[in-house]
Amino acid sequence: MSTATANIEGAGTGAESTYFSDFASALRYWRTRRGVSQLRLSTDSGVSQRHLSFLESGRSQPSRDLILKLGIALDVPLRQRNAMLLAAGFAPAYQERSLSDPELASVMQALEFMLRQQAPFPALVVDRLWNLVMFNEPAAGMMKWLLGMPEEAVIPRDGSVNVLRLMLSPDGLRRHLLNWEAVCADSLLWIQREAMADGPGSEATALLAELSILPGMPSAGHLPNLERRALPFLPLQIARDDICLNLFTTITTLGTPHDVTVHELRLESFFPADPETAAWFRERFGG
Incomplete structure (x- = not known):
C-alpha cells in the first residue's frame, strides 16, 4: 500500500486530550492567551479583580456559572469551556453530538446544500483538526485525480482522513503543489492556532508536532512572506499531467x-483563480 493511499485510509492521531489539571491554570492560560489583564477581565466580566486573583492562585474555587461567564468574556471555544468546567469538577455544559445524531439533521442538510451549490468546484467539510467528514463530488474527483486513485475508489466520510496530513505529506498531495512551501506554512498556522487554543496535551498539539517534523516542513512559527504576493489570497497552484490549476479557498463556520461538534465544523470551498481553471472544472465536473 502506498503512503498516499494509506493517508486516505488511515486514522487520525488518536491522542487523548488532557488539557489542564486545575481551573486556576486554565484561567491563567486563557487570560494570557487573549492578552487580557486581570483588570480588563474584571471590567469585561463584572468579576472583581481581587476575586480573579484568588481564582488564578487557587485560593478561591469558581461556581459553574462563573466559569461560563469568564469563558464568554475570554471568547474561549466551547470545547475548552467544557475543559475548564471539568478541571473545576463540574460536568460539561455543551454537548458534543455525532454528525449522525438526528438533532443535527438540519445542520447536515444545510451543509449538503452548500456542498451541492459549490459544484462544479470542490468543497469539503472538516472538523477542527481537519479530519474530513463531508465533501462534494468535485472534491472527491480532484483528490482521486491528484492521488492517482481509480474512479470507483471510496473516500471515507467518517473523519478517518486528515486533510492536512494528506496534503502536507511529501508523497501525498504536496508533490503536486507548485507553491507547497507557502501552503505548508499557512496550514501549520491553522493547526498551530488550534493547538494554542487547546493547551498542552491536546490532540491538536500532537498533530502539530507530527506535521512539523515532516520532511521539508517550515517551522510552525514561520510566517509566509505577504509582501511578495500579488494576489489578496494564498493561491493553491496545482500541477499534474501537464495540467496546471490555480485555486484559492474560503473557510465558512x-x-x-x-454544540461542540457544530462549533468546530469548517466548510472549505475552492474557487478558480483564473478562467482556465474554471473551464477545467466545468468540463470535468459540470455534468
Whole structure:
C-alpha cells in the first residue's frame, strides 16, 4: 500500500486530550492567551479583580456559572469551556453530538446544500483538526485525480482522513503543489492556532508536532512572506499531467452554535483563480 493511499485510509492521531489539571491554570492560560489583564477581565466580566486573583492562585474555587461567564468574556471555544468546567469538577455544559445524531439533521442538510451549490468546484467539510467528514463530488474527483486513485475508489466520510496530513505529506498531495512551501506554512498556522487554543496535551498539539517534523516542513512559527504576493489570497497552484490549476479557498463556520461538534465544523470551498481553471472544472465536473 502506498503512503498516499494509506493517508486516505488511515486514522487520525488518536491522542487523548488532557488539557489542564486545575481551573486556576486554565484561567491563567486563557487570560494570557487573549492578552487580557486581570483588570480588563474584571471590567469585561463584572468579576472583581481581587476575586480573579484568588481564582488564578487557587485560593478561591469558581461556581459553574462563573466559569461560563469568564469563558464568554475570554471568547474561549466551547470545547475548552467544557475543559475548564471539568478541571473545576463540574460536568460539561455543551454537548458534543455525532454528525449522525438526528438533532443535527438540519445542520447536515444545510451543509449538503452548500456542498451541492459549490459544484462544479470542490468543497469539503472538516472538523477542527481537519479530519474530513463531508465533501462534494468535485472534491472527491480532484483528490482521486491528484492521488492517482481509480474512479470507483471510496473516500471515507467518517473523519478517518486528515486533510492536512494528506496534503502536507511529501508523497501525498504536496508533490503536486507548485507553491507547497507557502501552503505548508499557512496550514501549520491553522493547526498551530488550534493547538494554542487547546493547551498542552491536546490532540491538536500532537498533530502539530507530527506535521512539523515532516520532511521539508517550515517551522510552525514561520510566517509566509505577504509582501511578495500579488494576489489578496494564498493561491493553491496545482500541477499534474501537464495540467496546471490555480485555486484559492474560503473557510465558512456556522454561527451561534451551542454544540461542540457544530462549533468546530469548517466548510472549505475552492474557487478558480483564473478562467482556465474554471473551464477545467466545468468540463470535468459540470455534468
